[in-house]
Amino acid sequence: MPTIHFQTDAAMPQRPFFSHRLLAWAGALLWSIGTVSAEPTIANLVPTQRAGTKLVDVTYDLAAPGASAVLITLQISSNGGATFDVPPASLSGHVGAGVPPGPGRLLTWNAGADWNQQFSTQVRFRLTADDGLTAPPGFVLIPGGDFQMGDALDSLTIAPVRMVNVAAFYAQVTETTKAQWDPVYAWGTGNGYVIDNPGNAKAANHPVQNITWYDMVKWCNARSEMEGLVPCYYTDTAQTQIHRTGQVNLTNAMVKWAANGYRLPTEAEWEKAARGGLTGQRFPWGEFSTHTWANYYSVVGYPYDPSPTRGFHPNFQTGGFPYTSPVGSFPPNGYGLVDMCGNVFEWCWDWLGAYPTTPGPDTRGPATGTGRVLRGGGWDHGSSFGRCPFRNNQIGPESRDWIIGFRTVRTAP
Numbered sequence: 001m002p003t004i005h006f007q008t009d010a011a012m013p014q015r016p017f018f019s020h021r022l023l024a025w026a027g028a029l030l031w032s033i034g035t036v037s038a039e040p041t042i043a044n045l046v047p048t049q050r051a052g053t054k055l056v057d058v059t060y061d062l063a064a065p066g067a068s069a070v071l072i073t074l075q076i077s078s079n080g081g082a083t084f085d086v087p088p089a090s091l092s093g094h095v096g097a098g099v100p101p102g103p104g105r106l107l108t109w110n111a112g113a114d115w116n117q118q119f120s121t122q123v124r125f126r127l128t129a130d131d132g133l134t135a136p137p138g139f140v141l142i143p144g145g146d147f148q149m150g151d152a153l154d155s156l157t158i159a160p161v162r163m164v165n166v167a168a169f170y171a172q173v174t175e176t177t178k179a180q181w182d183p184v185y186a187w188g189t190g191n192g193y194v195i196d197n198p199g200n201a202k203a204a205n206h207p208v209q210n211i212t213w214y215d216m217v218k219w220c221n222a223r224s225e226m227e228g229l230v231p232c233y234y235t236d237t238a239q240t241q242i243h244r245t246g247q248v249n250l251t252n253a254m255v256k257w258a259a260n261g262y263r264l265p266t267e268a269e270w271e272k273a274a275r276g277g278l279t280g281q282r283f284p285w286g287e288f289s290t291h292t293w294a295n296y297y298s299v300v301g302y303p304y305d306p307s308p309t310r311g312f313h314p315n316f317q318t319g320g321f322p323y324t325s326p327v328g329s330f331p332p333n334g335y336g337l338v339d340m341c342g343n344v345f346e347w348c349w350d351w352l353g354a355y356p357t358t359p360g361p362d363t364r365g366p367a368t369g370t371g372r373v374l375r376g377g378g379w380d381h382g383s384s385f386g387r388c389p390f391r392n393n394q395i396g397p398e399s400r401d402w403i404i405g406f407r408t409v410r411t412a413p
């Protein structure tokens, strides 16, 4: 069933945003778009500041024919909808993944936590409902829109905060497993591909590793061709020669970004996916890291790593290295993705380079570089490497290691 994003805005009245009085908000339905039968719809969106508090209750009706659960995303604007610039991190109720359709849905925004001591007469709320029904098997839809990339928590300087606009895309729920890798590798080898390394894994349901960045992009093309999809990577800027062999330093112009085939995520896509709809948090699930949440090497000395177990994850310190874990051994983030922190690092498309400092679209990285960005930490690295904004590329794309794997994405139509 096709998926279309439905957006509904509700306006705030012309009065200061936060007082402790109950505000008689207009809650007017300003507009809705894309009303098509069988698509998820939101109606009767009404925001209300709860009397005597800094909590905002947002009620709405949700219909989603054919879907048992819907991804609900809230965006907040302080400037009449010009940009959705207020990050709603403190949300509860019917928001995020897994919201069941029905009337009288209720989510609560703790504005006192996210936006204390501020007010605007131009506040707008936007809800987006997505039933995700067109996501390919093993993938989930990551909604398009602005998100806050990077952070400066703990004096982090490598990832300046920037609002980045990313179009909707499908993200692979898990790291690519050896079970997923093998049949595509075999098909490619029999169909003109030279993927230099066969890959290793501790078991079929563990992430594949010990492959180069070059192997990964050729594997993506092989999977696309194997499934009758349009490959993304070409060895020429005319995009006529499908990349099947060699180690090519592909450029943005050699990529069919609108193709429906498999590709590596851009660095911005990866971070948006990792954050799971949260804003300003260190990890895909929130502020702190423990072995309850991820497979990484926990050490004393990081205030955000209070894990009661230290060192390698005790559940996966078995046999010899590597101490990877079966994919999905830990809870998913708000988008339903697993192992965005830990297990194996994940190689992204972009060359590592300085970020732009102004808001804007995904740049897909600099034109050249020496290392492609690695993200998300791994089983033998500390929690700092697993933070959503942490950037790493200590080795070049021709390298391979048992700490590095990948997950793929597909451009959403």
Ligand SMILES: [Ca+2]
Pocket: 175, 339, 340, 341, 342, 343, 344, 345, 346, 376, 377
């Ligand atoms: Ca990972």
